[in-house]
Amino acid sequence: MSLPAPTADNRAVVTGASQGIGTALAEELARRGYSLILVARRKELLTDLAVRLGDRYGVTAEVRAVDLSDREERGPLSAELAERDIAILCNNAGVATFGPVAKLDPAYERAVVELNSVAVHDLTLSVLPGMLARRAGGILITGSVAGNMAVPNNATYAATKAFTNSFSESLRGELGGTGVNVTLLAPGPVRTTNPDQEDVGTKIPEFVWVSAAHTAKLSIDSLARNKMRVVPGLISKGMSVAGQYAPRALTAPVVGAVYKRMGGL
Numbered sequence: 696m697s698l699p700a701p702t703a704d705n706r707a708v709v710t711g712a713s714q715g716i717g718t719a720l721a722e723e724l725a726r727r728g729y730s731l732i733l734v735a736r737r738k739e740l741l742t743d744l745a746v747r748l749g750d751r752y753g754v755t756a757e758v759r760a761v762d763l764s765d766r767e768e769r770g771p772l773s774a775e776l777a778e779r780d781i782a783i784l785c786n787n788a789g790v791a792t793f794g795p796v797a798k799l800d801p802a803y804e805r806a807v808v809e810l811n812s813v814a815v816h817d818l819t820l821s822v823l824p825g826m827l828a829r830r831a832g833g834i835l836i837t838g839s840v841a842g843n844m845a846v847p848n849n850a851t852y853a854a855t856k857a858f859t860n861s862f863s864e865s866l867r868g869e870l871g872g873t874g875v876n877v878t879l880l881a882p883g884p885v886r887t888t889n890p891d892q893e894d895v896g897t898k899i900p901e902f903v904w905v906s907a908a909h910t911a912k913l914s915i916d917s918l919a920r921n922k923m924r925v926v927p928g929l930i931s932k933g934m935s936v937a938g939q940y941a942p943r944a945l946t947a948p949v950v951g952a953v954y955k956r957m958g959g960l
């Protein structure tokens with residue numbers, strides 16, 4: 696049930712490692728001795744992180760600057776991960792848009808689906824055969840509390856996160872006894888250094904936020920125990936339960952109004 700021990704050859708992969716929760720996950724894994732493959736688009740940030748983690752924890756950190764929403768760019772990474780000894784995959788990269796879908800850029804909305812859902816599915820399928828053959832591995836999938844609800848003014852994001860939430864928990868149900876752990880991280884608001892959060896942040900009370908470092912530690916602890924779902928923070932746990940069990944016809948207008956404010960609409 697526990698995770699494969701770190702070795703010189705195996706790797707923990709973190710997508711979206713250049714900032715936010717992904718950086719915190721990479722640091723948490725390095726602290727536990729895992730060598731890493733860091734994935735995102737901004738190569739300089741990944742390289743700086745790789746150097747910092749190498750110096751601080753003595754691990755190897757490889758950088759893959761890849762746009763995961765681009766199938767052609769993603770292909771070689773998927774193929775590489777299928778061949779490597781991947782101990783842990785953290786499918787974490789994701790972005791959100793706010794506002795009515797009809798008013799948003801259709802090309803970008805399609806890219807959000809590709810990044811938040813299709814790439815998660817793709818990379819998971821790449822590492823799964825190797826993990827099953829080794830009878831060891833851990834897959835963390837970052838979904839969201841938004842994936843439990845209907846969220847007007849955040850429709851593409853919420854739908855992609857419904858996919859990740861469902862895929863993670865369904866896959867875990869198929870892998871009992873195989874040695875491969877799967878955990879869904881389904882957070883509410885997590886404070887990061889992303890400048891886009893500054894505007895949203897003023898519309899969400901401070902006590903609702905949890906830190907990225909706390910989220911990362913809880914996530915890897917939960918993955919090691921093969922927990923089905925981790926939701927950091929008491930308020931977010933409440934949001935998670937309400938999202939899953941309250942009637943959508945009642946919650947959708949309320950949640951939609953909140954997201955309208957968050958998007959500055």
Ligand SMILES: NC(=O)c1ccc[n+]([C@@H]2O[C@H](COP(=O)([O-])OP(=O)(O)OC[C@H]3O[C@@H](n4cnc5c(N)ncnc54)[C@H](OP(=O)(O)O)[C@@H]3O)[C@@H](O)[C@H]2O)c1
Nearest residue numbers: 711713714715716735736737762763788789839884885889
């Ligand atoms: N923070 C929250 O409150 C919160 C709440 C619920 C769920 N989540 C989920 O948690 C995950 C991380 O969120 P975060 O707040 O840490 O996000 P963030 O600070 O915006 O960071 C997003 C990460 O994804 C990478 N990324 C974005 N587009 C990409 C692309 N096309 N290809 C490859 N990498 C890409 C970014 O790197 P580059 O720009 O360098 O590519 C960055 O490293 C996401 O899946 C998000 O939906 C976050």
